[in-house]
Amino acid sequence: IVLTQSPATLSVPPGERATLSCRASQSISRDLAWYQQRPGQAPRLLIYEASIRAAGVPARFSGSGSGTDFTLIISSLQSEDVAVYYCQQSNNWWTFGQGTKVELK
């Protein structure tokens, strides 16, 4: 299963909304997770089962979708949210998307 993330880079002013997309090449139900990787750090789980926030993740992060189309929304972008965001499916083996880089505008 191929995961395609868009856009490749997203520039958003501080306090504004960031919308990231992840599309699967075939239906994966809700078997999708989102990860944040800040520069020089290991990835961190944000969302699992498409919409469940992991422990300690701020409420400004939300996930939605099912089947082939998924979205991660950061409702009010903060400086600490500058990172690359990856989606990952676990429905059929495991694959990651290529990532979306989020930067401050």
Add this chain to the structure above:
Amino acid sequence: EVRLVESGGGLVQPGGSLRLSCAGSGFIFSDYEMTWVRQAPGKGLEWVSYINDDGFTIYYNDSVKARFTISRDNVKKSLYLQMTHLRVEDTAIYYCARGSMALDLWGQGTMVTVSS
């Protein structure tokens, strides 16, 4: 503190071998599935291998099948990745992570460089 700590990375020539270790602490290691993920320099994440909690169910990415071996020792609370016949394209940071569907705990990674 709940953590994973990888070790064993380094510089190796093409065709060589290396064994990575991942030590878990602060949680009941034997209760969890474990996963290896790698990241080539400047690239995205790639799933490498999976092992279930008792070590009897194992999966590999086709890119490493027959060259890499995942294992675990629940008494020592450790996960391993034996890598043989290494290729230049195996150069990456190797992360161990807890879980399978949702990787909720990651180590800091260990760098493996395959070069002559």
